[in-house]
Amino acid sequence: MSQIQHAALDQQGRYNQICTRGGSCPPPADGSEPAHCPGHRSRSPRKKWQVFPGRNRFYCDGRIMMARQTGVFYLTLVLILLTCGLFFTFDCPFLASNLTPAIPAVGGVLFIFVMGMLFRASFSDPGILPRATPDEAADLERQIDSAGCSRPPPRTREVLINGQAVKLKYCFTCKIFRPPRASHCSLCDNCVERFDHHCPWVGNCVGRRNYRFFYLFILSLSLLTVFIFAFVITHVILRSNQTGFLGALKDSPASVLEVVVCFFSIWSIVGLSGFHTYLISSNQTTNEDIKGSWSTKRGKDNYNPYSYGNILTNCCAALCGPLPPSLIDRRGLIQSGTPQTVSQSNGTSNSSYASTQLHSNMQGAHP
Amino acid sequence: MATEFHNLQELRHSPSLVTKVFIQRDYSEGTVCRFQAKFPSELDNRIERTLLEETVKTLNSYYAEAEKIGGQSYLEGCLACATAYIIFLCMETRYEKVLRKISGFIQEQNEKIYAPRGLLLTDPIERGMRVLEISVFEDRGSGGSSPSSTMSSGSSAR
Numbered sequence: 001m002s003q004i005q006h007a008a009l010d011q012q013g014r015y016n017q018i019c020t021r022g023g024s025c026p027p028p029a030d031g032s033e034p035a036h037c038p039g040h041r042s043r044s045p046r047k048k049w050q051v052f053p054g055r056n057r058f059y060c061d062g063r064i065m066m067a068r069q070t071g072v073f074y075l076t077l078v079l080i081l082l083t084c085g086l087f088f089t090f091d092c093p094f095l096a097s098n099l100t101p102a103i104p105a106v107g108g109v110l111f112i113f114v115m116g117m118l119f120r121a122s123f124s125d126p127g128i129l130p131r132a133t134p135d136e137a138a139d140l141e142r143q144i145d146s147a148g149c150s151r152p153p154p155r156t157r158e159v160l161i162n163g164q165a166v167k168l169k170y171c172f173t174c175k176i177f178r179p180p181r182a183s184h185c186s187l188c189d190n191c192v193e194r195f196d197h198h199c200p201w202v203g204n205c206v207g208r209r210n211y212r213f214f215y216l217f218i219l220s221l222s223l224l225t226v227f228i229f230a231f232v233i234t235h236v237i238l239r240s241n242q243t244g245f246l247g248a249l250k251d252s253p254a255s256v257l258e259v260v261v262c263f264f265s266i267w268s269i270v271g272l273s274g275f276h277t278y279l280i281s282s283n284q285t286t287n288e289d290i291k292g293s294w295s296t297k298r299g300k301d302n303y304n305p306y307s308y309g310n311i312l313t314n315c316c317a318a319l320c321g322p323l324p325p326s327l328i329d330r331r332g333l334i335q336s337g338t339p340q341t342v343s344q345s346n347g348t349s350n351s352s353y354a355s356t357q358l359h360s361n362m363q364g365a366h367p
Numbered sequence: 368m369a370t371e372f373h374n375l376q377e378l379r380h381s382p383s384l385v386t387k388v389f390i391q392r393d394y395s396e397g398t399v400c401r402f403q404a405k406f407p408s409e410l411d412n413r414i415e416r417t418l419l420e421e422t423v424k425t426l427n428s429y430y431a432e433a434e435k436i437g438g439q440s441y442l443e444g445c446l447a448c449a450t451a452y453i454i455f456l457c458m459e460t461r462y463e464k465v466l467r468k469i470s471g472f473i474q475e476q477n478e479k480i481y482a483p484r485g486l487l488l489t490d491p492i493e494r495g496m497r498v499l500e501i502s503v504f505e506d507r508g509s510g511g512s513s514p515s516s517t518m519s520s521g522s523s524a525r
Contacts, residue, residue, distance in 0.1 A: 116451045130495035135387045159394045168394070176497055180394055194398065216448070306397055313436075320444030321436050322462045323455075327495045 049330040053131055054190040062330035064123040066203045067188050073122060073203030080118075080221070083261050084111050086254040087228050091235045094252075098238060103231055110224045117217035118202065125326040126207030127193035129174065129182060137175035144170070162305035181306070183287055197286040206286075209326065212319050215276050222270045229262035280318045281311040383505040390423065390499040400430035402491070402499050413503065414484050422476055422488070423499070426469065433465035466492055 049062035056065050066073070084107075092104040132140070144153045155170035157177055168177045171184050174191045178184070183195035185205050194208035206214045232255045239248035249256060279289060283306050288294060294304035308314050388409050393401040402423050406416050443461060447454050473490050481488055481501075489500040 113451060120452060129497070132497065133494065136389055136494070136498055136500075139387070139389050161394060161397050166394075177391075179392065180398055213452075316441060317436050319448075320441045322434055322440045322443070323447075323460055324434075324462055325460070325466065325492075327492070 045333040045335075047330070048328070048332045048334055051334065052328070052330070054128065055188050056190070058330065065125060065330065066122060067198070067200075067205065069187070069200065070203045072200040076118070076201045076203075079261060079265075080114065083228060083258055084224075086258050087232065090252050090254040091232055091258070094235055094239070095231055099234075107224070107227060107231075110220060110227060114217065114220045114224050117213050117220060121199075121206070121210045121213040121217050122202045122204050124204075124210050124213070125328060125330070126205040127195075127209040127324070128188075128205075128207075128326075128328050129176065129179070129191040129193060130328050131173070132175040140170075140175065140177070164303060164305035166305065181285060181288070194285060195287055209324060212323075215273075215280065215319065218269055218273045218276065222266070222273045225262050225265045225269055228258060229266060232258045232262070281314050283307040283314040283318065385503045385505055388501045388503060390501070392497065399434050400491075400496055401427045407501075409503065410486070410501065413486060414481070418480055422480070425472065426491075426499070429465055429469050429472065433462045 047062055049058040049065070052058070055068045057068060057070070058065050087107065088104060092107065095103045144155065157168040157170075159166050159168055159180065161180060166180050168180065170176070171178050171191050173184060173189065176191065178191055179193060181194045182191050184191045185195065185198050187198050188205055190205070192205050192207035194211070196206040196211055196214075198205045199214065202214060202217070204210070235252065236245075236248050236255050236259075239251060242248075243251065276286075279286065282304065284294065284304060288304075292298060294302060296302055308317060386409065388407045390402050390405075390407065393403040395401075404420055404423055404427075406419060410419065440461065470490050470492070473488050477488055485504040487502040487504070489502065491497070491499050494500055
């Protein structure tokens, strides 16, 4: 028997299905030793984020992940920090002494909450679906090819969800049929569950796992912007009672900059918060709303099958529902022989596909 | 059916993988995690239908419990929001607790039911919750030399 097989039990008691290749197909990089599997043979074990196939950037040894383009995120950070910094430095002393010290306290709490939510939304996994292993991809291909004799073979599946027909599309990059509400982000090159949109301001996709952080970020940011705007105006008015309007502006020039930034921000951010509040209450994603997936314009019987029926339940489900864990295991160690995704190790995929193909030939007619 | 031929140690030392069978997700109830209860035909003579269906049903109930939206999940969500999600540094989410229960369940099912029949379940979380992967090993009891020789001749022909 020329086949080398072994299944190893790793430390956590999980089974890794490994080499089923024979000695006759030499692995590309490893030379002629049949006991080693192709892929990573570096002495120090590498972590999975280092070989992640999407276009993401990882920091802090895989703990932090963001999109590739992060320029606009730094702009967001600078705007928030600059405006809040100016507010606390120039306006708060006057307001604390003349009105109440609760103003900088509340401002401080809002600021910390805004930054916390921003970092959570930017640095966490939005709900990326890992790409299919070679065996899965081969199995799906077989099912698709055997499904119809027409060319090209159908790459969609229809599913009935709560009485509404939903089409599941096949993703050519990830080699999977996308779950409902998932979409492939072309900027990050990943399929994301419950894909909302790719936000450059946050520097990440907004999906199932970080939507609530994104929403709380824009909500608290709109509160903070309104707060700063209101109290800077109050500060200028109180000062102009003492020294006249132009005198007030001369005494605190930073206030002008803050008012300008806040004025433009309020229009955009409060508007965005309102839009997302509407989306949450109707349990839709930005993606679905833009495409008009559940709009009655498409058909009289078209409705949103994911909505729970009432606004309160939809809001609670979106904001207080269970938080699923990340599916991509960024900081796990790569074990040699773990099924790699289809973008790598073509040797393994060929041999396992060959073995499944031969098996299906042996079995005869495949349903 | 070879019930005593295989155990986990035997599978560890010298198994030969014949094929992998994938049970896909069932999206008929929305985006909640459910696996199809349809019995794959490749496993017809390897395991009783009811055993596999029971396993899949139990798995589905675990996932439904993890994703249930009710009093406990609201409490957890509000508490987490109030502490700016710092509480998750010390506490495990309910979903993670259920996932640990699921891996224990799969391990136990493998030991008791699947390994003696030359099958192995892979925890869906290791496949991104896309599929329930069942690895089918050579059935020693039924003269297993033919699949491997066919495969080796196939691979050498490449």
